Amino acid sequence: MSRSRPNPISRQAEPVAQPSSTAVARLAGVSQSSVSRVFTPGAAVSESVREKVLKAAEALHYRPNALPAILQTGRSGIIAVIVGGFYNPFYTEYLWRVVSLLREQRREAMVVHTASDDHLDEIVGDLSRYRIDGVISTLSIRSRQVATQLEAFKIPVVAMNSRAIGTVRCISSGNLKAGAMAADVLHRAGCRRMAYLAGRDIPVQSDRQKGFVNRLRALGLPEPEIVGAGFNYEDGHAAATRLLSARGRKPDGIFCVNDLVAIGALDAIRGDFGLSVPDDIQVIGFDDVPMAAWKSADLTTFHQDMDALAAGSVALLSGDTPARPVVVPTRLVLRGTTRRPETGGTAAA
Known part of the structure; x- marks a missing residue:
């Protein structure tokens, strides 16, 4: 009778014991409370003790358990x-x-x-x-x-x-100001019949549209045609197709709620309708995502200051609630989808 061999796969691996703070303290030659202070943000500890503890922790592959600190501090x-x-x-x-x-x-x-x-x-x-x-x-x-x-x-x-x-x-x-600046850029570049490809009704979309429409009114230009789009490439392509398929005079300037919508619109304008950008229609996006600078798009857009938005968001986690919202200026980036206005270059909005 043959003897069955144990299946090594069926055997569960023994759990590996994690190094403790006591082991770190012993190796570093300090007290356990000193180890605790080293891994507690803001706790007072001398540089020499910190160096010993960190060296011992690295040697033992020690990682502090966050649970005790959570229970202690809440x-x-x-x-x-x-x-x-x-x-x-x-x-x-x-x-x-x-x-x-x-x-x-x-x-x-x-x-x-x-x-x-x-x-x-x-x-x-x-x-x-x-x-x-x-x-x-x-x-x-x-x-x-x-x-x-x-x-x-x-x-x-x-x-x-x-x-x-x-x-x-x-x-x-600064969505409101950027919308107004988009109207100025297109106007100075010779556009007189404008359109806006809009996203869903959320504050960021509403402010960009409001700034654009109000500025066109102030310039004495006709109301722009508002076409409901969305926020992605497919939405922009579909919205531009509807806009350009309609009867009547086509717009010569389009402001889009974001870059993805603008890039979708560009492909419809050039590929499906055989029109030239910026000769026939000028287009402006918003966000300045990486593909906006690609040669195939070369999109005029508004750059959002990502460092300031992220740093501001994290900073707002501390202190009291500010009296009013924090507004980070955008920056106009002129590329090939608009003709250069008389005052070309970049500007903050």
Whole structure:
């Protein structure tokens, strides 16, 4: 009778014991409380002790357990970052910068993804299951109910490109001024029949449209044609197709809610209708995502100061709620989809 051999795959690996702070203290020749202070932000400890402890911790591959500190202080150092629209490079770059800044402060980001701000109420319910020290939302908070739910956490809540509701701390780019500047650029470049490719009704979209429309009125120009688009490439292509397929005189200048919509519009204008940009139609986008500078697009757009938006968002987690939203100026970047206005170059909005 043959003897069966044990199956090595079926045997569970023995758990590897993690090095303790006691082991680090013993190797470093210091007390356990000294090890604790080294890994506690802001705690007083001499440089020589810190160096010994860090060297011992590295040798033992020691990582401090965050749970005791959380239980003792009631603070986790975890910031929930709510994001949507990963199809747009603007949000991925913003997220990367925010996470990097939090790590520099020895805080961690808990990334929470949702399709749109319409689902924020569901996200807020999920957040209540975690011990978080703050919230940064890239999505606008439009509902008073959602704002009230967030306020109940008694933690700072920062929203980018949102209206001020309750104690929510807001930061945004200068969308209103940029919309007005887009009207000026197209007007100075000779455009007289304008159109605007709009996104969904959220503050960032409303302000860009309002600034554009109001400035055209002030210039004495006809009302622009507003075409509902969205926020991605396909939306821009479809909106431009509808606009250019309609009867009547075609626009000679188009301002788009963002770069992805503008790039979709460019492909429809050039590829489907055989028109020249900027000779027949001039186009302006918003965001200055990397592909806006690609040769195939060469898109005139507004650059959002990502460093200032990310740093401002993180800074708003501390201190009192500011009296009014923080506004970060944008910068006009002139490229090949517009003719050079008489006062060319770049400008802040």
